[in-house]
Amino acid sequence: MTDEQPVVNEEEQDLPEQIAVRMQKRERLLASGDAYPVSVEITSTIDAVKAKYPDLDVDVATGDKVGIAGRVMFQRNTGKLCFATLQAGSGARIQVMLSLDKVGESRLEEYKELVDLGDHLFVSGEVITSKRGELSVLVDSWQITSKTIRPLPNLHNELGEEYRVRHRYVDLIVRDRAREVVQIRSKVMQSMRKTFTDRTYLEVETPMLQTIHGGASARPFKTHSNAFDTELFLRIAPELFLKRAVVGGIDRVYEINRNFRNEGADRTHSPEFAMLEAYEAYGDYNTMAELTQSLIQNAAMDVFGTLKVELENGEINDLSGQWDRISMFESLSKASGVEITPETDIAVLKKLADKEGLEIDHPQHGKYVEELWEHFVKSGLVKPTFVMDFPVDTSPLVRNHRSKPGVVEKWDLYIRGYEQATGYSELVDPVIQRERFVEQVKLAAAGDPEAMKLDEEFLKALEFGMPPTGGMGMGIDRLLMSLTGLGIRETIMFPLVK
């Protein structure tokens, strides 16, 4: 120890003061031993110690010696007795105490000089309770297991939104909810995989890099393959490959993976987002609606133990019961006061849209219907609701309705006003599918940047015969949003930032 201010050498001069100081501590540790040991003799965890001694009396010595490690989150040093709070990756915290008589003068001094907030610390000692009754480890020996160079942010203010997203690892250290969301997401995935496994589905992975993007209407990200000297697209959906799998006899198949769409980002949209798609041979859109409801309800039960999930703002998202099913055309007619069917003249739709002040980009009959439906009905849908039977011209991959003319067997699931999932009775007739693609190509030629391209290889697969099939797709990030009430950037651990 010295009485002088630490001397900052030249190359450290442009570093922030606190980093320069910690660099010097790191040098000292390296000179006298190690600042980043490869391993330490851990005998227990913070969680295990806390679980073993849930309610000891005040000032108890257990005689139980443990070696535990964690990150230093708080320090309270008195002259000859030091306290620190160690935090495990789980977020569990325990107090450790270093006393002069246990560790000796030189090690106590070194502790005070070298250990900073944020450092990873290993201690071994006896499990005790303090005179105030707090479960603690009375340290015999200690070792820094990883010296931190940067200071943690102060733990008494909320981090700014930008700092949280750009430094998620720091956010995870200091904010319980951030850790919790990661855990919830993982558990939801486990639950959904279990639901699929129980129904004998196989999980597969299909191409992310595609020569033709298809399966959805969206603008793609483009890239280039040097090896093949060709333009490639990041997939906007896995649909056309999963259907190939069904043609191949993988009768129950699902994939959970990323899609990429080169479009706007906001509270509910991210350029890359996790998507679940599932296909079941000999199923239809009713089968898939039942599957989707089960996936979500099982996940809520497995993760939260209830179907009435409490959200961030305290509201309850009630996922219980059999979810409502409404018809798109009927609900629109009722809400708008105008009878609207697939036969309604497009001029009538246009007039209504104009009256409501809606501007519609690429006016087709179905586009008007969907836009009008969103305008009149969507925001009122709080309870989970399947919206059934969509227009044909906006749903090129869906089978015509078995009895209602002019609509297809498609539903969208809305929860709390957000589109959560979609389900089809899949179009498997290769001839009609080709006609639908040709329509899309015409739209593309007319300037709709989201129209689908004609995928000959996919059509060839259909020509080999696809069984009657139900399909569904669900945004995983969206699901996490409706289970937590958070924005999409809080459900994604590392959202895109420029």
Add this chain to the structure above:
RNA sequence: GCGCUUCUAGCUCAAUAGGCAGAGCAACUGACUCUUAAUCAGUGGGUUCCGGGUUCGAUUCCCGGGGAGCGCACCA
């Protein structure tokens, strides 16, 4: 892509109707053997996002650029 708002110490934020840039936590020096956002005394720390302009003087006003947030558009 368009509009509005915003960017100050490691973190969270003040301030300047254009005139030496402040606080809390964190850091540093010292005291303290039961603290728990420890306490007490003292100290240091800033390219005020970047570039230009106006001005005796710009962190503040103006112009351009960048990042972020919100709204709109597109989309799930």
